[in-house]
Amino acid sequence: MDQETANKLVVEALQKKQKTKSKFYFSDLQDILGMKPREAKKYVNKMVEMGILEFWSSGSTTMYGLKGTGKQAAAEHED
Amino acid sequence: MAKHQTPLLDQLESGPWPSFVSDLKQEAEARAKNERNIEYQIPQDVVEDLMGVLELSYKDGTTHWKHGGIVGVFGYGGGVIGRYCDQPEQFPGVAHFHTMRVNQPAGKFYTTKYLKELCDLWEFRGSGLTNMHGSTGDIIFLGTTTPQLEEIFYELTHKHNQDLGGSGSNLRTPSDCIGQARCEYACYDTQALCHYLTNEYQDELHRPAFPYKFKFKFDGCPNCCVASIARADLSFVGTWRDEIQIDQEAVKAYVAGEFPPNAGAHAGRDWGPFDIQKEVIDRCPTGCMRYEDGKLEINNRECTRCMHCINVMPRALKPGKDRGCSILAGAKAPILDGAQMGSLLVPFIKVEEPYDEIKEVIEAIWDWWMEEGKNRERLGELMKRQGFQKLLEVTNIKPVPQHVQEPRTNPYIFWKEEEVPGGFERDIKEFRKHHQR
Numbered sequence A: 001m002d003q004e005t006a007n008k009l010v011v012e013a014l015q016k017k018q019k020t021k022s023k024f025y026f027s028d029l030q031d032i033l034g035m036k037p038r039e040a041k042k043y044v045n046k047m048v049e050m051g052i053l054e055f056w057s058s059g060s061t062t063m064y065g066l067k068g069t070g071k072q073a074a075a076e077h078e079d
Numbered sequence B: 001m002a003k004h005q006t007p008l009l010d011q012l013e014s015g016p017w018p019s020f021v022s023d024l025k026q027e028a029e030a031r032a033k034n035e036r037n038i039e040y041q042i043p044q045d046v047v048e049d050l051m052g053v054l055e056l057s058y059k060d061g062t063t064h065w066k067h068g069g070i071v072g073v074f075g076y077g078g079g080v081i082g083r084y085c086d087q088p089e090q091f092p093g094v095a096h097f098h099t100m101r102v103n104q105p106a107g108k109f110y111t112t113k114y115l116k117e118l119c120d121l122w123e124f125r126g127s128g129l130t131n132m133h134g135s136t137g138d139i140i141f142l143g144t145t146t147p148q149l150e151e152i153f154y155e156l157t158h159k160h161n162q163d164l165g166g167s168g169s170n171l172r173t174p175s176d177c178i179g180q181a182r183c184e185y186a187c188y189d190t191q192a193l194c195h196y197l198t199n200e201y202q203d204e205l206h207r208p209a210f211p212y213k214f215k216f217k218f219d220g221c222p223n224c225c226v227a228s229i230a231r232a233d234l235s236f237v238g239t240w241r242d243e244i245q246i247d248q249e250a251v252k253a254y255v256a257g258e259f260p261p262n263a264g265a266h267a268g269r270d271w272g273p274f275d276i277q278k279e280v281i282d283r284c285p286t287g288c289m290r291y292e293d294g295k296l297e298i299n300n301r302e303c304t305r306c307m308h309c310i311n312v313m314p315r316a317l318k319p320g321k322d323r324g325c326s327i328l329a330g331a332k333a334p335i336l337d338g339a340q341m342g343s344l345l346v347p348f349i350k351v352e353e354p355y356d357e358i359k360e361v362i363e364a365i366w367d368w369w370m371e372e373g374k375n376r377e378r379l380g381e382l383m384k385r386q387g388f389q390k391l392l393e394v395t396n397i398k399p400v401p402q403h404v405q406e407p408r409t410n411p412y413i414f415w416k417e418e419e420v421p422g423g424f425e426r427d428i429k430e431f432r433k434h435h436q437r
């Protein structure tokens, strides 16, 4: 899969869920891409580098979201 | 006059131990005076507001910190832990109060010059408050604002040759005991291995793609000064596979009271004359020692390498000469499912560059856990869920008696059909020739 296709897959899938969810586990992205973890990681890293995705961290757990969409409210269970 | 009244915090200073409250006050005062004319990049009264919000938390019985956040330095998924205060109007100095984890040098060796430089950087761009060292091993910078993060990261990496550590769902900052640099018990070079694996696994350290956190810790001997056996998903504990080295003359000298036991560590009180039977032989957990006619004997086959006898008589006893480490898997603190100690996976492995055998074990475990681990499931929990035998399978390690934790907990290593000649089907007619119904 080329990066473009991977980006499209992920962006579309995350946008679809945007109403209910803004933060995703790595395993969610891996499922969207349908890849083994190590392979998926390469694409996901690239998406962070390209500014498509960004990290959210509680300190102990890391999640991913579309850049600019992560609401802090979600962390305090307001949505 | 302090910015906020803090009677509840003040009370903490009345105990017998030095209090962090006194430290906070000292730093608050130093920042207020600013004798070195530092151009503080975050609010000068940050420490006062920190005490203020803590006092409020004590009063309310609840925290005033929000949970997590989207902060970090570009391209890194760890090393910065976003913290925001939920009372920013009352305490503007700590509206942002992010923590940074600085990857400590292996063995926590550094010069005072380096330490001063780090402190100067943090005084200038952060709160000046540090935690030396966090229980993770990192040098912890406590509290700065979002715009400072990239600036600090740039200076750390470009001026001080210093990286950030791990946080979140990635490899955490590997941490080790002081090892062969200072300690005669060290059975392998903990600093070399820790440093090597830190560099080797930079991607795992900075780009989170694990189900949850993952820790390596390195102890040079079973004394476990970094408590790897209790805290690390993979613990590397120094050990030996030949015989404890005995200097019989020195044993006699201990018995005669010429050397203080435990190198004098418990000398604060008169315990009476040293009694080798009571203090060493009877305390050996496996009962594998004997002292008769002035001669110490050890049945090394039964020794569990607990270190007790060596710790008591370090001039007489030394670890063996054929040294390496044991690898244990699955220890963790009690967040989700209760605390767990590591389970022995590799009883003995030589620790030699380029560490290929060790890396094979690590990577096989990661492949399994990344594939099978649920979100926020530590390795130890996956081991419980799928079984120790599964771990042996994925690491391609043959079961040995040392893998049996204790009789009747996991004594059965089951055969699979393909491992049994002829499989599980039998010829009933052939069987009936020898066995009646």
Ligand code: HEM
Pocket: B407, B408, B411
């Ligand atoms: C070489 C032959 C044998 C081997 C290797 C063997 C092995 C074992 C093992 C590993 C256990 C489980 C022990 C535990 O749970 O800690 C066991 C239990 C048992 N074995 Fe054997 N066994 C053998 C022969 C026999 C024979 C010939 C009999 C009876 C005629 C027998 C009767 C039992 C019984 C009744 C138990 C259950 C004991 C209990 O639940 O406390 N075994 N055996």
Ligand code: HEM
Pocket: none
């Ligand atoms: C009057 C005769 C007997 C008495 C009073 C007796 C009593 C007991 C008792 C109290 C237990 C312990 C049960 C438990 O706490 O789990 C036991 C276990 C056992 N007995 Fe007996 N027993 C008798 C005869 C026999 C005979 C003749 C055999 C074998 C041919 C036998 C085989 C066993 C075995 C294999 C166990 C272990 C069962 C298990 O733990 O799963 N017993 N018996």
Ligand code: SF4
Pocket: B177, B178, B179, B183, B184, B185, B186, B187, B219, B220, B221, B222, B223, B224, B225, B226, B238
């Ligand atoms: S763990 Fe062992 S080798 Fe390391 S510092 Fe402690 S006593 Fe020494």
Ligand code: SF4
Pocket: B283, B284, B285, B286, B287, B288, B289, B298, B302, B303, B304, B305, B306, B307, B308, B309, B310
């Ligand atoms: S190291 Fe521990 S188990 Fe081994 S002989 Fe000494 S006291 Fe016994």
